[in-house]
Amino acid sequence: MMQKHASVTEKTVLALAIASLFTGAHAQETASEPGAASTVVITGTRVANRTALDTAAPVDIVSSETLKNAGTTEMTQxxxxxxxxxxxxxxxITDGTDTIRPATLRGMAPDQTLVLVNSKRRHTSSLVNVNGSIGRGSAAVDMNTIPTxxxxxxxVLRDGAAAQYGSDAISGVVNLRLRTDRSGGEASVTYGAxxxxxxxxxxxxxxxATWTAPAKRKRTDGQTGTISLWQGMPLGGDGFLTLAAEYRKQxxxxxxxxxxxxxYPRLANGAFDPRELTINRFNAWYGEPxxxxxxxxxxxxxxxxxxxxLYGWMSGQNRFARSGGFFRPAQDVRNIQSIYPDGFLPIIAPTVNDFAATGGVTWTAGSWDMDASLGYGKNRMAYDIENTLNRSIGPTSKTEFYAGGYAYDQLVANLTGVRTVDVAAFSSPLNIAVGAEARREGYELFAGEPDSWRAGPVILPSGVPAAPGAQVFPGFRPSNEVDAHRSAIGAFxxxxxxxxxxxxxxxxxxxEHYTDFGNSLAGKLSGRYDFSKSFALRGAIQNGFRAPSPQQQNFTATATNFINGVPFEITTFRPTDRVAVALGAKPLEAEESVNASIGAVLRFAPFSITIDAYRIDIDDRIVLSENLTxxxxxxxxxxxxxxxxxxxxxxxxxxxxRTEGVDVVVSWPMKTAQAGNFDFTLAxxxxxxxVTRTPTTAQLAALNxxxxLFGRLNVLSLEKGQPENKLSANVNWKLGQWGATLRATRYGKVLSxxxxxxxDFWMGAKTVVDLEARFALTPKATLALGADNLFDQYPGTQPPALNTTGNTPFANYAPFGRGGRFIYARMNYGF
Structure with a gap:
């Protein structure tokens, strides 16, 4: 283990040395727009009019054009x-995580990246991921609630920033800046399959048996249509009101x-039931919901x-989704053949309601530029379970259940002042920013209807009582209900x-001070030295923190197992529950981090290379324990x-x-007289x-x-569950009415x-190629045709030992999913 750590450290030191020898610093612009490198940024700095080339930390800027030409209408994708x-x-097949999927930055947990909208904290989703997927145990912001x-x-600030922005900003910050148009607009229709x-x-x-599986399978599905619109309008004499609407059906x-x-059960003579040869054996929904x-x-x-x-924004989204659980064959003990003679596939159907509103005012008070704001956000997720049954009730069981759900809300008040002071010894005025924040968070868990969780009288042929609750997703019980709040105040x-x-x-x-766990203090020191206009070095050292989320502190769910015919509750306990405390649990405390980074850039306009190396040590990460049964x-x-x-x-x-890594970006915009304009990016x-330490408790350690508490599978999920490397090559081209984007993304090997x-199942490296061609039919109308995953790449297929039901031929750790080729057309009309 120590040798492995040493080799990783040596790689990082080597990368830092290369960076310091060959490169200098600027924020990388991923958009394909002229002059984008001089874009003013507001993330990672509170100095006015600082451009992307001036910052002391790496900031990626993804433009609206880049988002529009991506081929997907999902913000996170x-x-x-x-x-x-x-x-x-x-x-x-991960319950609610099929509907709200989290993203990760620099291989960290989803809840270790802070998401801002116009530099104000965005509320997280109410869902805490408790199944076997990347981000297990986390509750993160759902960026797909924000239309492109x-x-x-x-x-995207690729640097820790807890000292600047507060909890969660361990791996970095994603700041979505909204349109401020007073006129113009665009309508877009996208359809693909x-x-x-x-x-x-x-x-x-x-x-x-005589049935055999085909070697390959062709599919045309996943039809997706998106209609989106934005419109800028004047507000008063010189104000603006920008509206956007989006409808998406998948x-x-x-x-x-x-x-x-x-x-099916065998016939009386021992033969297979003839229906075995006619039933559809592709019986799972494994893919996109x-x-x-x-x-x-x-x-x-x-x-x-x-x-x-005065400024403000407001958003609202209603999302209705349906995804599958695991198929129950007709002869499965969990099935009732009088209800489902051919077996059944339970469907999880969440409804997600998301709302947010923020308002504020900026003004000048003497030498200070002041900003005060108040923001509120709420995410609610409620479950209906369809095409299922409560086995313990018997043939009179319902087939649809309301299973309850949860909600999270956040109220944030901010006051910030910024001014400059001339300091004789400095070459520029000293920029001073001070501020305070007060935040109130709430978490609610509400029960489902009684039939979704209650135990009926049915005894199975084995003599054991049938498990209660709706198959695939037992409802939340009244004993699970929670309505908890906490407050936090902070200053910087x-x-x-x-x-x-x-x-x-x-x-x-x-x-910062939290009413539920105490205090946190974070500090950051960063700098940049420009040796010339073409060469600079940058670096930072800092400590950070992530407060335990209300979801982690309060989520609880119960299922009933029968041991020798006696019912026992198997529960996800709150850390303060008497059972969890008896097993050694304690009230959750903040995760603590130390980040160190060094970066550099070599820039000979218009060509640039950036390299940024980092090391992030996190102590006391909050995780969900193994099932202790x-x-x-x-x-x-x-x-x-x-x-x-x-x-x-x-x-x-x-x-x-301990996480160590390197980001490299090469950018080369090129203009030609005859062939058009090109933007090349390699990244x-x-x-x-x-994982350098896993949790133990004295109570459990004493058992023999x-x-x-945190086993091999979960350790390896943190260490190897995301690509060990990811490389992309991108070219945007424009000539007159024509335009195109060609992108190749190589995902390194991943362990399931x-x-x-x-x-263990290793998925080898795969390269996914995307291609889009555009043609301007008129000065306002543009038609685009494209294909994501043009060559129809899939992750490796799991062997039968890991896919015993046939339901899951591809691992959930596949970094680009298992959708295959997506062909689409898009029409944009500007006005």
Whole structure:
């Protein structure tokens, strides 16, 4: 282990040395627009009019044109193909995570990236990921609640920034800047579908069976249509009101394997039921969910007398989704054949309602530029479970259930002042920013209807009572209900100045107090030295924190298992629950990080190369424990005077990690007299994460054998569950009425870990090519035709030992999903 850490450190040191020898610093512009490199940025600095080339930390700028030409209308997916350091895996059969999928930055957890809208904190989703996917245990911002039409640009700070912005900004900051148009607009219609073929690898049929699986399967599905519109309008004499609306409807994709299992009981003579030869054995929904959503967004600003300005924005989205669980064959003990004679596929159908509103005012008070704002956001997710049953009720069971859900809301008040002070010893005025923030967060968990969770009287033929609750997703019980709140207040000081004409330095300090776990203090020191206009070095050292989320502190869910015919509750316990405390749980504390980075740039206009290396050490990461249902755990719980509980899991601090990596970006805009204008971009991210400590408790350590709180599978998920490298090559071309984008993204190998080494599944590196061609029919109307994943690439197919049902031929850790080729057309009309 120590040798591995040493080799990783040596790689990082080598990368830093190369960076310091050959490159200098600027923020990388990923858009294909003339003059984009001089774009003023507001993320990572509070100095007015600082351009992308002037910052002390790497900032990627993704323009509205880049988002529009991405071939996808999902904000998070568009960012993932524009930025190698950002990943967006697309898991399936993971309950609510099929509907709200989190993104990651620099290989970290989804909740370790702070998301801002116009530099104000965006609320997270109410969903906490508790299934086997990247981001297990996290609750993150759903960026797909923001339509691409309302976004002017996205600034991604690839650097820790907890001292500047507060909790969550460990791996970086994503800041979505909204349009501020007083006139003009654009309507867009996009329609596409998956046209694909994939290989099958299935287990053998039962002895004596005659059905066989095909070697390949062709599919045309996933039809997706998006209608979007934005319009700028004047507000008062010189104000603006920019409106955006989007409607998106997506049909499901289905990438299941061929289910070789025996579906029906054998006949009296021992023969197979004839229906075995006619039933559809592609019986799973494994892929993208059905989805329909409507989004509205408004952004406004108006000038007042005396130089003051009012601003505000509001958003709302309703999302309806349907995704599948695992198929229950007709003879499955969980099935009731009088209800489903051919078996059944349970459907999870969440409804997500998202709302946010922020308003504020800026004004001048003496030498200070002041900004005060108040923002509110809420995300609510409620579940309907369809095409299922409560086995314990018997043949009278309903087939649809309301299972309850959860909600998260956030109220944030900010007050910030910025001014400059002349300092004789400095080459520039000292920029001083001070501010305070007060935040109130709430988390609610509400129960489903009684039939979704209650136990009926049915006893199975084995003599064991049937498990209660709706199959695939038992409803939340009244005992699970939560309505909790917490508050936090914080203050910061941020100083930045050119000490000499070549040396830029900044320092930031932020303190916060939370009513539920205490205090946090973060500091950051960063700088940049310009050796010449073409060469500079930059770097930063800082500590950061991430407060435990209300979702992690309060989520709870219960299922009932029968042990020797006696019902026992298996629960995800709150860390403060008496059972969790008996097992050694403690109130959650903040994750703490130390970030170090060094970067450089070599720039000979218009050609540039940037390299940024980083190391992020995190202590006491919050994770969801393993399911603790071992016999000795059960006996220990009983010995503590607790009855009726068979075991469970809980959130706990205690995982330490070290992440090291390098980002490289090469940019070359090129203009030609005859062939048109080209923008070439090569970008790469290499990341390596090691788990250096896992949690233990004295109570569990005393048991023999001691249960593992955070096991091999979850450790390897953090270390190897995301691409070890990601490289992209992109060219945008324009000549007269014609335009095109060609993009190739190479995803490095990824591990889908198992509980033992024999069950590990490595997916080799894959390159996905996207191509779009555009033609301006008129000065206002443009037609685009394109294909994402042009060559129909898939991750490796899992062997039968890892796909025993046939439902999951591809691992959920596949970094680009398992959708296959997507062919689309888009019409844009500007006005």
């Amino acid at each position: 568009a960012l993932s193909i524009a930025l190698p350091s950002l990943n967006f895996p697309r898991p399936a 039409a309302i976004v002017k640009s996205v600034e 998956r046209k694909t073929e994939y290989e099958l690898w299935n287990d053998a049929a039962p002895a004596g 049909e499901r994709t289905e990438r299941s394997g061929y289910d070789m299992r025996q579906q 059905e989805l329909e959503q409507v989004t509205l967004f408004a952004n406004a600003g108006i000038n007042l007398s005396g130089g003051a300005k 000081v941020d100083l930045e100045a050119n000490i000499t004409p070549q040396l830029l330095a900044s320092v930031a300090v932020r303190g 071992q016999t000795n755990v059960f006996n220990y719980i009983v010995s503590q005077g607790i009855t009726g509980v068979g075991g469970g899991r809980f959130f706990i601090n205690g995982v330490d990690t 790469a991210n290499v990341t390596d994460t090691k 054998p001691a249960p593992t 870990p198992g509980t033992t080494e024999a069950l």
